Amino acid sequence: MNHSKSYQREHKGATIMSILKLENLTYSYDSSKTKVLNDITYEFEKGKVYAIVGKSGAGKTTLLSLLSGLTTPTSGKIMFDNKDISKIDRYKYRSQCVGVIFQSFNLLPHLTAVENVVLSMDISHKKIKHKKENALSLLSKVEIDENKAKRRILKLSGGEQQRVAIARALSYNPDIILADEPTGNLDLETQDEVISIFKKLAYEESKCVIIVTHSPTVAESADERYLLSSIN
């Protein structure tokens, strides 16, 4: 595996903080009693890249939705910073604490790339100076130049949209990055670059990066892998 840049984890004897903790997490859809996730207990730490792998229908995206606070568990808890996320303001949690890179990007098509990024900064209510410049800088890090940054989303390719989604997730400096198949639309070279960005975020900025993926390459590059198996 040729990564454009490789990172070594440096624990330096420090205690690794658990940022996200799953406690007996169980989830089933309202319409059926069938459990999608059953009694999962797991801890995610800062400074690590995690890969959640599993077959289709294993509940990977559901787990990501639970972690991002878009839905709540049927039973069990998700603890963020030792707080049950079902009991905190989940809008605030989503806008400040986690950055989500959706599989289908979920960017606003009527806005430009830079406007999408700035909007996330606005919604987070975090004090960020020079939002537009910051957004352009973030976009340039994911290889979206200023010219493309000023294009509307629909005028960008799938790969470019993916990168805008990554920039948006990073825009308000969240502690956790959740990515659902972040390399699905990318060529190998760009895929490596994206993985490199995630690693940098984990190792240099002490973020907790959780990637849901089918890709064995991405899974292998993660520090830890969690295999979700189908219940049925």
Add this chain to the structure above:
Amino acid sequence: MYILKNALKSISRSKGRNILIGIIVVVISISSCITLSIKNAAAKAEEQGLESLSITAQISLDRQKIMKKAQTDGTDMRELMGNYSELPINELKKFAASDYVKDFYYTMTSSIDANGDLKPVNTNTSSSTNSNNNNNSNRQFPNNGREIPGGMGNQGDFTITGYSSEDAMTNFINGTCKITDGEMFDVNKSDMVCIVNDDLATFNGLKVGDKITLANPNVDTETYEYTIVGIYKNSNSDSTNNNGMRFSTAMDPANQIYTSYNTLKSVIDKSAASATTETDKETGRTNTTALRNQVLGTYVFPDIASYEAFKTNAKIMGLPEYYTINSTDVTNYEQSLVPLKNLSSFATYFLLIVLAVGGMILIVFNIFNIRERKYEVGVLTAIGMKKGKVAIQFVTEIFLVTLIAIIIGTSAGAIVSVPTANKLLDSQVAAQQVQLQQQDRNFGRASFNNQQESRSNGVMPNGFRNQTISYINHVDAIIDIKVVGELLGIGILLTIISSSVAVIFVLRYEPLKILSERA
């Protein structure tokens, strides 16, 4: 702040849809502007008109009340009516002492016959032209149906009216009558002088300084000599007293003789002193040969509030139960507002319909709008924007579009509201006139006053009641801060109505559901 920024971006992005919403709101605004202007004009016309109106009122017998009492008690209506008569002048003067009364004047009216060579002007062939035909049993007193107390007497050829004040001579004040030769009599004197109509003067070859002799219609030998000090022209003399029908020569404007109250009072007193009376054995009623007379007291009030206060005050001052205070000025003014009020009432219904239909169209538009933007709601809430804020953004968009449209609509409405309101008012006035003319035809009256006038109960100087109203048929600058405020209120109301559905939709949407449906 970013909500406003997003809202503005969203407005500029969906130009077509927002222009369409804007057009609907502009139409609503123009309609509302015209409607509110009319309502405002009607309210102002009523308020300001009454404020500036010098109000006169009379105390009269409340016959309706007496009749009702007779019906309730089962007593004889005629007998009960016979127990009451119009208040005498000394009683009327008592109420003039009220603090609310600015001025009080009165007139005395009597019917009197020609004597000697004097002949009344008579253009009506159905009436007697014989001035000496004093025994005509069909004669009646010219008091517009108001019975002169003291039993029925013979009617004379002339109506003589005595005035206590020049203020009471409204026909001279409003210019209907003008002195063309000589001068006006002194209202304070009792000097047996009078003024006569120019038609009567020409007909009899009379001039200023001549003497005329008038007689009691009940007693030929009881005569009174007056000196003519002035000749007047009545611009309404040529008409047949407006209603095309006249029952006696005494009602002809040419046969109106005017004098001072004191002069006529002295004649009436002399007549009463020399009168003989007899009691009808069958009816038990006492008939007298004295000249009949009618006194009409007029109270003047500075404003409507004083008039209303006087109504209460007069009761405290001892106005008997079966007497009522009414003002023909107030009635006339209220009548003159009828077309404007009708228009205002119609405008209110129109406004409600426009708002209901417009509101519904906007609701439908917004439902489609929100459904189209479901994905946007999903993304915004997924990245942490609270549903309430998304709803505020949507409401802001609708409000901004509505506000701009209302500003445009109000400007356009301000330009078109005055001509439109006046055009609509003209139609109302015309409709009102047609209705009244139809009524007149039904009552066998010839059509009259076909321009801006119709019936009312104006008191003529001679005590007769004329019927003319000047309808308010023009309204001016009627867009004021109140109307603008009301329009803004309508804008806010429309925004609330039309965005309420949007808000409900937004609050119902779950981001995960929207995004998973989309994926």
